[in-house]
Amino acid sequence: MLSYLPFQEDNYMERYNRHIRLEAIGLQGQKRLLAAKVMVIGAGGLGCPVLQYLAAAGIGTLGIMDNDVVEISNLQRQTLFRTSDIGSSKAIAAKKHLGDLNPEIQIIAHNKKLNAQNALELLKPYDIIVDGTDNFEARYWINDATVILNKPMIYGAIYKFEGQVTVFNHQDGPSYRCLFPTPPKPLSIPNCEEVGVLGVLPGIIGTLQANETLKILLNIGMPLVGKLLCYNTLTHVQSLIGIPRNDQCIQEVKARKTLLETEASFECEAVPQLNFLEAIKKDNVQFIDLRSPEEQPKLPLEELLYIPLSELKSRINELTPYANYVFFCQSGTRSKTAVRLMLQQKVKNCYSLMEGAPEIHQLLEQIKTA
Amino acid sequence: MKLEIKYYGILSDITGQTQEKLEIENPTYSHLLASLYDRYPSLEDTPFKIAVENQIINNDEPITNHNIALLPPFSGG
Numbered sequence: 001m002l003s004y005l006p007f008q009e010d011n012y013m014e015r016y017n018r019h020i021r022l023e024a025i026g027l028q029g030q031k032r033l034l035a036a037k038v039m040v041i042g043a044g045g046l047g048c049p050v051l052q053y054l055a056a057a058g059i060g061t062l063g064i065m066d067n068d069v070v071e072i073s074n075l076q077r078q079t080l081f082r083t084s085d086i087g088s089s090k091a092i093a094a095k096k097h098l099g100d101l102n103p104e105i106q107i108i109a110h111n112k113k114l115n116a117q118n119a120l121e122l123l124k125p126y127d128i129i130v131d132g133t134d135n136f137e138a139r140y141w142i143n144d145a146t147v148i149l150n151k152p153m154i155y156g157a158i159y160k161f162e163g164q165v166t167v168f169n170h171q172d173g174p175s176y177r178c179l180f181p182t183p184p185k186p187l188s189i190p191n192c193e194e195v196g197v198l199g200v201l202p203g204i205i206g207t208l209q210a211n212e213t214l215k216i217l218l219n220i221g222m223p224l225v226g227k228l229l230c231y232n233t234l235t236h237v238q239s240l241i242g243i244p245r246n247d248q249c250i251q252e253v254k255a256r257k258t259l260l261e262t263e264a265s266f267e268c269e270a271v272p273q274l275n276f277l278e279a280i281k282k283d284n285v286q287f288i289d290l291r292s293p294e295e296q297p298k299l300p301l302e303e304l305l306y307i308p309l310s311e312l313k314s315r316i317n318e319l320t321p322y323a324n325y326v327f328f329c330q331s332g333t334r335s336k337t338a339v340r341l342m343l344q345q346k347v348k349n350c351y352s353l354m355e356g357a358p359e360i361h362q363l364l365e366q367i368k369t370a
Numbered sequence: 371m372k373l374e375i376k377y378y379g380i381l382s383d384i385t386g387q388t389q390e391k392l393e394i395e396n397p398t399y400s401h402l403l404a405s406l407y408d409r410y411p412s413l414e415d416t417p418f419k420i421a422v423e424n425q426i427i428n429n430d431e432p433i434t435n436h437n438i439a440l441l442p443p444f445s446g447g
Contacts, residue, residue, distance in 0.1 A: 042447050046447045135447075136445050157443070157445060157446060159446050160379075162378060162444070179426070184417045184443055185417075189380060189442060189443055189445050190445075192447075230441070239424055241421045241424050241439060242421075242424060242426060244426060
């Protein structure tokens with residue numbers, strides 16, 4: 001039967017006993033879950049509960065993609081992680097804890113960032129893709145990749161006390177671009193890091209995403225196709241908003257067959273970028289770390305300023321005049337926004353670093369030991 | 371028609387309320403947009419969709435029900 005099961009049939013029956021007892025699932029449904037492959041992108045507030053429930057439910061192959069490390073400010077809501085995980089790779093720490101929760105499933109940790117080049121190849125082996133990311137760039141890549149690969153995308157997103165859940169690209173339903181054809185302008189919609197979030201909110205929304213994933217795999221109930229579930233934790237008001245399918249939008253993405261390189265491609269304004277090795281060769285370089293003070297790792301660079309993105313506009317005068325300004329953050333999203341902001345302010349010689357701080361940290365370690 | 375407008379996400383921060391009533395004669399999509407932009411100029415910088423009676427509508431459809439929701443994209447995860 002299932003070759004990766006190290007346990008007796010009896011034992012595995014026992015683990016999933018409460019599923020198997022449900023008439024709508026039964027042994028056959030449980031075997032379906034054990035044969036399923038689900039990729040969860042982002043092991044953060046949304047990704048943690050999704051991963052915990054899917055691992056517990058016996059999803060046979062569970063992919064985790066995240067290139068961040070666990071930080072102390074994550075633990076308020078990302079309950080898969082422990083204080084002892086601080087500084088460890090999220091994908092690898094998640095794999096460790098989930099393996100402990102359910103050693104009968106295969107868990108694949110992808111300690112890397114999704115991008116336009118790797119998305120199609122990385123998502124291809126999976127049946128369903130769960131979007132637990134925290135930025136628009138990744139959400140549009142996931143949408144376009146799942147449209148091209150014809151796979152369901154389980155979407156969840158949060159803001160302060162409110163959440164949204166829906167299923168895109170399933171049963172001839174709409175895609176994310178049918179709802180919002182292009183990403184919003186930089187800075188128009190802040191993320192959790194900037195405005196805060198109630199810790200329990202991603203727990204609720206992520207659990208709903210896991211629920212939709214199981215429903216689709218088991219072919220039970222009515223998945224949220226063409227309906228956006230909006231939930232408010234303060235009032236308990238829920239609404240289901242109908243999303244019309246925009247066939248033209250979907251066909252355009254399908255016809256393109258590849259992913260657009262950057263969000264700038266949508267906005268027709270490219271952001272000047274550099275990689276770290278190019279940056280350190282430039283004369284008169286000033287690095288600007290846009291992260292908030294608690295974000296790790298700190299980088300031992302000369303000519304380094306700490307200016308959180310939200311304060312950049314008011315602190316432009318702190319920059320050394322006439323330098324080459326190189327912005328970086330954790331993932332590369334804020335640094336692009338910063339460069340756009342600077343260009344709007346007519347500041348010249350601004351670049352966004354292609355690597356995030358964790359990658360630069362690794363590079364510096366390699367340089368040191370070489 | 372007296373429209374009952376619900377603001378989601380950042381729109382409730384911008385407008386300072388989660389819902390309000392707005393009187394508009396023979397409302398259409400663009401009428402509604404124009405009067406919203408009049409009241410809250412910074413809404414112009416924020417993308418959102420308009421739902422009428424829990425169904426998202428597109429440009430220039432007439433509005434035939436008072437139950438309106440304004441939905442911005444969320445990015446948090």
